[in-house]
Amino acid sequence: MFPDSKKTKQDINQNSVQNLISKGTKIVGTFESEGDIRIDGIIEGEVRTPGKVVVGKTGEIHGSLESSNAYFEGTLKGKLTLTETLTLKPSAKIEGEVIIAKLAIEPGAIFNVTCDMKNTTKDIKGDSKAQKTTK
Template sequence: MFSGKKTASMASETTSQQNTIAKGTVITGDIISEGDFRIEGTIQGNVKTPGKVVIGRTGIINGTLKSANADIEGKFTGKLLLTDTLSLKSSAHVEGEVMVGKLAVEPGANFNATCSMKGAIKDFKNGGAGQQTTTQRPEQRSNPEKDQTT
């Protein structure tokens, strides 16, 4: 009934594996991966992954980072493009251009960047089913009691 053969299922899920760049490691060039990253070393170049990138306290990226989420405790300089959330810890130092869906900043973080939040832009463009909202200063608002002529 049972054969002597054993079949091993080698289902390799690269998205569940985490890549680690250790402290003291310097990489110059572009990195593309399906897995998450933890960076404690230095990357001079671009990083692209559909997952999450964690830049630890000793981690540094100089370049472009494209991912879904990022937690930054170390230093980032360059262009940061995230489809979801950027979380800056109190020890973070970020400079450059940032485009994110959501932003969380702990007190003490250094954030010197131009930042646009894609979620807010998309909602603003829709304008609530085509409705246009305008803001008037108090002196510009019409007063129905004043406007009536008898």
């Protein structure tokens, strides 16, 4: 009985799994995960996850990042695509192209990018209430 309930719990909490790229680790290529990722090392290439990505002070991404949310204390040089929020702490350094829904920047962060902020509200044709909420 426990193995079945444990399996179900793991399936439900799949996005709560966190992968750690430690300081001193370098990955070259594509890194994909179904769960959250914390990066304190260096990744050269692509990072993709439906979860959250945290880049610590020593963390670097040289390439592209696709995820739902990202929290940066470290560096990104390349393309960043998020479906939700980008949070930049004072030590963050972002250079390149950014496509996001929401942005939070603390004083001191470096944000040298072309930025496209996507509207997260869905438009429903013919529904005047939906049109009022998007304005």
